[in-house]
Amino acid sequence: MSLPTIRLAVDAVVFGYDPKEGISVLLIQRKYDPFKGGWALPGGLVNEDESLEHAVERELEEETGVKVDYLEQLYTFGNPGRDPRNRVVAVAYYGLVKKSDFILYAATDADDAKWFHWDELPELAFDHKDILETAIKRLRGKIRYEPIGFELLDDKFPFSDLHKLYENVLDKEVDRRNFKKKFLQLDILTELEEKVSEGPGRPGSLFKFNQEKYDKFKKEGFNFEI
Amino acid sequence: MSLPTIRLAVDAVVFGYDPKEGISVLLIQRKYDPFKGGWALPGGLVNEDESLEHAVERELEEETGVKVDYLEQLYTFGNPGRDPRNRVVAVAYYGLVKKSDFILYAATDADDAKWFHWDELPELAFDHKDILETAIKRLRGKIRYEPIGFELLDDKFPFSDLHKLYENVLDKEVDRRNFKKKFLQLDILTELEEKVSEGPGRPGSLFKFNQEKYDKFKKEGFNFEI
DNA sequence: ATCTAATTGTGTATTTACTACAATAATAAT
DNA sequence: ATTATTATTGTAGTAAATACACAATTAGAT
Structure with missing residues (x-):
């Protein structure tokens, strides 16, 4: 053979x-x-x-x-x-x-x-x-x-960026307020004092991704669904 | 090379x-x-x-x-x-x-x-x-x-078999009544007239897997989570 | 026949999550 | 200053998930 x-x-x-x-x-x-x-x-x-x-x-x-x-x-x-x-x-x-x-x-x-x-x-x-x-x-x-996507954002980012990313990837509208509630509940983001204003509108706080807490969740299994 | x-x-x-x-x-x-x-x-x-x-x-x-x-x-x-x-x-x-x-x-x-x-x-x-x-x-x-698992059961099966299968695979207890509610809501099972009694206890109806409805769901995307 | 244990069927609170809407605050453009 | 835009906060109604209770039906033991 x-x-x-x-x-x-x-x-x-x-x-x-x-x-x-x-x-x-x-x-x-x-x-x-x-x-x-x-x-x-x-x-x-x-x-x-x-x-x-x-x-x-x-x-x-x-x-x-x-x-x-x-x-x-x-x-x-x-x-x-x-x-x-x-x-x-x-x-x-x-x-x-x-x-x-x-x-x-x-x-x-x-x-x-x-x-x-x-x-x-x-x-x-x-x-x-x-x-x-x-x-x-x-x-x-x-x-x-699974909250991928932090690889695609800057180190510090306004919440609206994360929201836009999800709407982009999923190619559909996602309710901003509920999305934020869900994500913050997960507790893998740290809200910073700094604010940014991107164009007109009230500026939002910057957020940072918390790798430590993320790793903890990854071990224990996420309970997260958008 | x-x-x-x-x-x-x-x-x-x-x-x-x-x-x-x-x-x-x-x-x-x-x-x-x-x-x-x-x-x-x-x-x-x-x-x-x-x-x-x-x-x-x-x-x-x-x-x-x-x-x-x-x-x-x-x-x-x-x-x-x-x-x-x-x-x-x-x-x-x-x-x-x-x-x-x-x-x-x-x-x-x-x-x-x-x-x-x-x-x-x-x-x-x-x-x-x-x-x-x-x-x-x-x-x-x-x-x-995704309701896999019908490949593992007989053509007709009592609901308890499906329930046991899930508890077996997931290796944890799953509430019988809520599990049944969720599964029947999915509407991919047909309840038959026949009943079986496996040992002592009230006999349950047999169920059949409905391939047609399953395929329809598969196209439209499942909305199902245990 | 009667009792017990096992199992299914049905139903109902309770809690949690989802969604929608309104009110308010911060900033940019004019 | 005024207006437009966007973010944040709060509230509330609705829907869904979860926990739990109890009645009904059967096999097998006594």
Whole structure:
């Protein structure tokens, strides 16, 4: 019996957030065939001695210059035929970053690296559209019962930013007052003395995310649902 | 650049249910080294032209004789060193079956195939303990907001069986009356005229799972939480 | 036949969460 | 200063989740 020659790759769906523009996705323009010139998720083959997480982080930095601080395995896409050349099975990850933390640059397999608003995506190579849709669904599901999202906000932020983030991700209106009640009940935010006014309107206090209390909750299991 | 020689495998965590004994897990005894004679999850290498799902179903039937009707991808385990011989990345799946539907037999790589109560598991080969724990967590999480579990019950069942199943999986007491209210509100069960008495006590009606309504809910998204 | 233990069916308080609305306060623009 | 905009606070009605009580029905023991 000959050894199967299946290649193993990783792909990354990186969501970036900006309070003004909403959610974006990081894509690269392919330098080589197949799909030369087409847009695709950053990613590439896994090296023999590296972990999957390492492979994602490496490819991501090589191709785009982005280092993610939150990274989670999404799903493994393995249909024969998803790559026209060979059998390639891809383990997809998704990550969250503050968009403003990075200046993108393209290198190695990528001709360009760009943020696309998640409502205005170009055609994607391979089955990357499926991967992206899976990631969006997962993010939407996850944010409802686990307070992700602090990775997407500044260290100190007005409550309205958090609220907008949720409305952006969930793509629907969320009652501001009840949302705040629920979130403050969770007790993982620290309200600061400082205030900011963003444009007109009464300025709100800044909040800080309390990592300590968050870790405690994570151990004991969250009881939280938006 | 030489091609990485990473091998791709699938592993299956199959949960079986029996109202009297609770939840069991299907394990095989390994016929060959490494871990010869040790217990492990059924699984094996993926063929070049088959889908991952096909590979799981094939290996499962080859090694144990079990055909699963519910199968879902769990997680991909890819740490270098998880297999002492080579780099093997394993895509793990988990499935649910009615235990009484099968007579186990062991073949190919397996010397034996057996159900183990999930509280009394033997030592497992490779990182299969991690895989199993991940699967248990996932099952516990999933059953709380999606009415899985009908795969584990007979076609017609007294309500108490469903209740016991939940208490078994969640490993805690669940108020019988409130549980029933919540489940009946969901409106995916049909109450039959027939009654059964299991030992002493007032006999209860039998219920049937309503696949049609279930599918409708699945499309529109469940709003259900135990 | 009678009693006991086990189990199901039905119902009702009580508490908690959700939602909506109104009143008030702080700031920016004019 | 006046007005518009947005944030905060409070209140209250409604809905939902939870806890708990009790009657009804059966098998098996005596």
